[in-house]
Every structure is written in C-alpha cells, then in structure tokens.
Amino acid sequence: MPILQVAQMSFIPVRLPSELGVGLQGAGGFSPDVPTFPNGCHICEVEIDRETGEAAPARYTVVYNIGTVINPLLAKGQIQGGVARGAGQALSEDVVYEPDSGQLLTGTLLDYGIPRADSMPRVTVDFNPVPSPTNPLGAKGVGEGGTVAATPTVMNAILDALSPLGVTDVPMPATPERVWRATREHGRT
Numbered sequence: 444m445p446i447l448q449v450a451q452m453s454f455i456p457v458r459l460p461s462e463l464g465v466g467l468q469g470a471g472g473f474s475p476d477v478p479t480f481p482n483g484c485h486i487c488e489v490e491i492d493r494e495t496g497e498a499a500p501a502r503y504t505v506v507y508n509i510g511t512v513i514n515p516l517l518a519k520g521q522i523q524g525g526v527a528r529g530a531g532q533a534l535s536e537d538v539v540y541e542p543d544s545g546q547l548l549t550g551t552l553l554d555y556g557i558p559r560a561d562s563m564p565r566v567t568v569d570f571n572p573v574p575s576p577t578n579p580l581g582a583k584g585v586g587e588g589g590t591v592a593a594t595p596t597v598m599n600a601i602l603d604a605l606s607p608l609g610v611t612d613v614p615m616p617a618t619p620e621r622v623w624r625a626t627r628e629h630g631r632t
Contacts, residue, residue, distance in 0.1 A: 479575040481583040483507030485526070485596040491604050496623025498601050500530055504567045505592075510575040510583035518585050523566040525589020531558035532590075533597035537616050556616065 444452075453459075453467045488502040505522055512518055535556030539548045549555045574581025594615075601617050602610065605626060613625045 473578065475577045477577045479510065479577055479583040481507065481509045481585065481588055483509075483571070483588060483592070485592040487530075487593075487596045487600040489597065489600040489604055491601065491622060492619075493626065496619040496621070496626065498534060498604075498617050498619070498622050499562070500534075500564050500597060500600070502567075503530075503564050503593075503596075504569075505589065506569045506571055507585075507588055508571045508573050508583070509585045509588070510572060511581035512570050512572050513580065513582060515570070518570070519568040521585050522568050522589040525587065525591075526566045526593040527558045527563050527589075529590045529593025530563060530597045531556065533594045533601075533615060533617060534558070534562075535616050535618060537618070556618075 450467055454465055456465050484506045486502075486504045487500055489498050490501045491498045503526060505526065507522060509518060535558065537549065537556060539554075540546065541548055572581075575583050598613070598615065598617065601613055601622065605613070605622070608626055610625045610629050612629065614621055
C-alpha cells in the first residue's frame with residue numbers, strides 16, 4: 444500500500460484498535476551521553492596590495508568532517524556563510540566609537556564592515572565524513588565550523604603573505620590602513 448494511502452486511511456478509524464487513535468504521528472527523543480566533535484581544515488590564499496594595504500581572499504577551501512552529511516547543499520551553504528562571517532571579522536568588522544563622546548559610529552549596516560559577495564572568493568567545500576558513533580544518524584554539528592575557523596585562517600594567511608616583509612602582527616580587523624601601517628612600521632618595505 445503506498446504511504447499516501449496509509450496516511451489517508453489512518454484518519455478513518457474503521458477497523459483500527461481504539462488505542463491507536465486517529466491519524467499518523469510519532470514522537471521520540473534522543474539525548475547522547477557523549478558530545479560529537481566536528482573537525483576540518485581551512486585553507487586561505489590572500490592577495491595584498493602593497494600600495495594600499497588591501498588584503499583580499501583569493502581562494503578559500505574547506506574540508507570538513509560533520510559525520511554523516513544529511514543535506515549536502517544546506518551543509519555547504521552553512522559552512523560558506525560561516526566562512527564569509529569569519530572572514531568579515533578578520534578583515535573589516537569593527538565596532539568604532541567617537542573618542543570624545545563615546546557615540547557609536549558603526550551602528551548600522553551602512554557603517555559596519557560586513558562582507559559582501561563581491562569581497563569573497565568562491566568558497567570550495569568538501570566533506571570527509573566519519574560518522575559519529577554517539578548518535579543513530581552518525582551526524583555531527585555544522586553550525587559554527589565555518590565561522591570559528593575562518594577568522595584565524597584569514598589572519599594567518601595575511602601574516603604568511605607579509606612574513607617576507609618582516610611583519611609578525613596585524614591587529615584585527617586587518618583593514619587596508621592597518622595592513623599598510625604594519626608593513627611600514629614593522630616590516631621591511
């Protein structure tokens with residue numbers, strides 16, 4: 444019998460035991476004894492304009508183990524969005540106050556440096572699924588993996604690119620001005 448017909452018949456309580464009730468429904472719960480730990484690897488290549496200090500991610504690749512991948516499209520989108528968020532924190536997102544009054548100057552999305560599609564490269568995502576033994580689906584979390592790893596990955600790529608100049612530190616966010624100043628103050632130009 445097709446599932447649609449089973450569902451339709453479940454609302455007709457003829458010849459069904461009364462304890463089953465009417466309609467199809469199910470309920471369940473699961474509480475794992477041990478947490479799951481997703482893991483992965485992020486690689487970023489940046490290009491830096493030595494004249495302006497602008498650092499722009501040129502390529503970004505993620506290989507991630509989220510256990511059993513239930514919906515690859517949504518999982519990739521979650522990771523890609525997280526990477527954009529983390530890269531934004533590394534490159535442009537900054538809370539700025541007016542020094543004399545304490546007035547917030549970056550109070551709207553017009554002022555706050557969030558990343559846009561044109562400021563990010565294509566983020567390539569691949570999976571290395573190792574199913575979790577702690578839950579029936581074998582799934583692990585995917586929610587924050589892109590964000591948490593992207594910020595240090597982008598900052599490390601910037602420092603790696605500037606290391607031949609002797610730069611060992613760039614404050615976050617690595618705005619063009621901060622990168623430019625780091626190359627002039629701490630680096631060999």
